[in-house]
Amino acid sequence: MVHRPFGTLKYTGGEGMSSKPRIALWDNARFLMLLLVVAGHMVESIRSEGLGPSWFYTFIYLFHMPVMMFIAGYFAHAEISWKAAYSVVQLLAAYLAWELIIGVVRYLLTGWTPSGHFLTTPSWAMWFLVSLASLKVLLPFVMYLRHPLAISVIISLASGAFLDIDTVFSVSRTLGFLPFFVGGYIAKVRGLLTAEWFTAPSARLRVAAGAILVAVGGVLVWVLSGGDSSAIYRWAFHRDNYWETTLSAESRIEILPVEEITESAALVVLNGVLVTALFLALAVLLGAAVLLLIPRSTSVMKGWGQNTLYIYLLHIPIMRTITHLEIVPTAFAHLGMAGFALALLISGVLACALGTRIVKRLFRPLVEPNVTWLLRAPA
Numbered sequence: 001m002v003h004r005p006f007g008t009l010k011y012t013g014g015e016g017m018s019s020k021p022r023i024a025l026w027d028n029a030r031f032l033m034l035l036l037v038v039a040g041h042m043v044e045s046i047r048s049e050g051l052g053p054s055w056f057y058t059f060i061y062l063f064h065m066p067v068m069m070f071i072a073g074y075f076a077h078a079e080i081s082w083k084a085a086y087s088v089v090q091l092l093a094a095y096l097a098w099e100l101i102i103g104v105v106r107y108l109l110t111g112w113t114p115s116g117h118f119l120t121t122p123s124w125a126m127w128f129l130v131s132l133a134s135l136k137v138l139l140p141f142v143m144y145l146r147h148p149l150a151i152s153v154i155i156s157l158a159s160g161a162f163l164d165i166d167t168v169f170s171v172s173r174t175l176g177f178l179p180f181f182v183g184g185y186i187a188k189v190r191g192l193l194t195a196e197w198f199t200a201p202s203a204r205l206r207v208a209a210g211a212i213l214v215a216v217g218g219v220l221v222w223v224l225s226g227g228d229s230s231a232i233y234r235w236a237f238h239r240d241n242y243w244e245t246t247l248s249a250e251s252r253i254e255i256l257p258v259e260e261i262t263e264s265a266a267l268v269v270l271n272g273v274l275v276t277a278l279f280l281a282l283a284v285l286l287g288a289a290v291l292l293l294i295p296r297s298t299s300v301m302k303g304w305g306q307n308t309l310y311i312y313l314l315h316i317p318i319m320r321t322i323t324h325l326e327i328v329p330t331a332f333a334h335l336g337m338a339g340f341a342l343a344l345l346i347s348g349v350l351a352c353a354l355g356t357r358i359v360k361r362l363f364r365p366l367v368e369p370n371v372t373w374l375l376r377a378p379a
Helices: 024-042 051-061 064-074 082-110 124-142 148-159 168-176 178-189 203-224 230-237 242-247 265-293 300-305 308-324 327-335 337-354 357-367
Strands: none
Touching (some): 024 051, 024 265, 024 300, 024 337, 064 178, 082 357, 124 178, 148 178, 148 265, 230 265, 242 265, 308 327, 327 337
């Protein structure tokens, strides 16, 4: 007998799926997380230039990508169908198109030429598309496991122990963020977020959520005031293996007394597992708090939230240019915290502009290319 833990897996042909009205909460959440992505990339070049930028950059990386993966999983489908295949192929086609576009931008800015790792190792923020496509492919098979979420967590914790699991095809991040994607899907099929406590959280619950964010933010200020923030955000990236993060004195976080890697490999792995488990738990706590605080009512953010992939892809070459010209470091050097605040303001304006309908109409062939010609006609 085939085990179907949630009774939702379907191996179908090309039957259409009924359209459902969009829920403002999720569009608002998508936009706010993308806004943090843009802001984080905007201030990345000054993340070590003072407590303010360091705190902001580190704090958002504790939760914003996990929340994005959770939302993506919430709207994913654990089925093998024509529509699922189309979604994956479309993401990969967009990835190829934008890697070429970004490559041209890099060539114009720096004279960059492609290496043997071009396309196989995503450039900068392009990892998200590869990981998202990979997670969509993996989901139907993961959901056939008896305990998909528990196994996803184990995979995430174990992936950092292997040197060969790296940034090629964004495998490290795909496995690192797997629990959030799977968790989002399970939350949907079990109806965990349809109860009133989530759809219309009480004032007391919202205050508690805000208190959690303030408390963690306050602790982070204390932690960062005594050291380099890279010891935190590098672990939150889910990009590097346990040896890379442990070998670097700047990114080392010791729960166990890790010393020479050549003498205590098992200790390095165990320490890495414990640190990663801490970051996973922290992401769940902060992510839940953030989702409880996001507005439930329809607002202007809903429109922007429907175009988040446009914001994500279009901001990358813009940020490449801004970073190359050192605009943000120059502003920060001359204006201090006012320059930092200005960078955040510009991030907001940019995200809003890239999420408009006119931008969507202009760039749709590159962001959501028509890949019907690559697929067999649905049965």
